[in-house]
Amino acid sequence: MQRTSFLLGALSGITVVANADHIFAQALAASPLPGLPGGANRTLLLINLQGGNDGLNCVVPHGNPAYYRVRPSLAIGRDQVLAIDAQLGFNPQMRALKALYDKGSVAVVQGVGYPDPDHSHFRSTEIWQTAAPDKYLHTGWLGRYMDEAGLPADNLFNGVALSQVLPEVMVAAKTDVPAIPSERGYGLISDRNAAARAAYTQVVRDARQPFSSPYLAHVMEIEDHSQRGSQELPKLIAGYRPAGAYPATALGRSLSLAAQIVGSKLGTKVIYVQHGSFDTHVSQVQTQNRLLGEFSDAIAAFYADLAAHGTDDDVLTMTFSEFGRRIEENGSRGTDHGEASPLFLIGGNVKGGMYGAAPDLSNTSNGNVRFGTDFRSVYATVLERWLGKPSQKILSGSFPTLPVLA
């Protein structure tokens, strides 16, 4: 062997080692913690079933005679329930969701709540969104996730709220999250006119401000996000074509936009959507059945669309509601604010089935369903097993995860 070729061979050997290091570094970057998943394309879709969804008429304990005693006018008949087994079944309007459940893509976590539950919509919503039952926080649990996750600072769409106002759950200390009520409803009214848009860019975003202020750089940066984000989004998602029709409901339109954002690969990690109002004090059956039907149909269209684009395994959907409702119906064919209720986890990576204890209708918390699973356990599961982030700091505590994700 010639000396030069030996040296060259040794050099190329070094190159190979360096490359292997590089590949290893990439693998490490893709998985932030050893043992934790967190694929680059993973998105969480959070649906707020706002107003307090009645759990007993959503996941119906049709095998429990007590259910029929406490709900004389509201109970869903055994012949109506979409039975899962001899004990439980779905609300009759949730046919499409039942089909996904039968395919193994839906996990139902029953009896989710927190200690000393608050019965006010406002406070309990805040507790669910900040994940802080015993203190007041100004950031949401997903806001803190976005701050902690090391997401690219130049991406304007790390998280998006498909709502008019930014919900508390998406409020972050360091991440600017846009609220996008609809593709058309997002952005500056003045941008709809070419002359006004040009003038705005020249006048408002002029970098030469003749004064200084501790907040000036921040205000200018966010004014830039406001205009640039709403101008870029339509272009970024224009190439996406839904594979099928969505229901003509507000939730259907929101989920269609969510699929567009996911399919356009904007790097969006969390999407917030809301649906309601489930605050059914009066004539509950009509309202709740309609809302659950809209939820079920929109979810089915969403996952069918994602599946057609090969991204159904990339999106985990999780629902929440600020509370369930009282076990006994009231005098107005409705139910009042209660405590624990079931929530849904949906997606290709979900290990379908029923989790958590079914509501105990005899051992109650002052007439309400007692909670069996702390909501922060579900959050910890989503953070650690789906988004690949340690949950302790984000949730200010350690909560056991649930085995609901593959």
Next chain:
Amino acid sequence: MAALIRKHDFELAPVMSTLLRSDVFFSERAYRALVKSPAEFVVGAHKALGLKVLDPSAQRGMNQMGQVLFYPPNVAGWPGGQNWVTSQMVIARHNYVAGLVNSQVMAQSSWLPSVPMTAQPAAAALIASILQGDASPLATAQLASYLNGAGESAMGMLSGENRDERVRGAAYLTMAMPAFQLA
């Protein structure tokens, strides 16, 4: 300051007059060092436009800017400062002003006719009265050229082209500028 208060026998007007003209008040540390809350922003916009009647959409606008009046998130009140500035809240502020300059209360006010008739003095007047002069000469010139009708119609929601419309648009642009978000 304490001596001044004693000297004026606890009469506050002369004390405030001194304070508001002091170097400290205009110092870099104090100048525009507060982010306006939505309430301050909405009231400030009304005052800037000489509106004596509250525009009925004010409450909805403030909710979108993140402040549900009389309903703070908790007993500590709103966190304030930088928390008032997210892209959603900035869009809500700008769109609120875009609505306000085209509102009924605006149509009934005497502010519009009071703005100078020609572009350059009008731009200078807007910058002086709404921003206390805090815009660059270039931005002021751009505002004047907008008032002159360079480009087509002013605000997206209006049709036709006339002076009032451009003044409304220019008032919107002035209140969308960074200085107007800060106090």
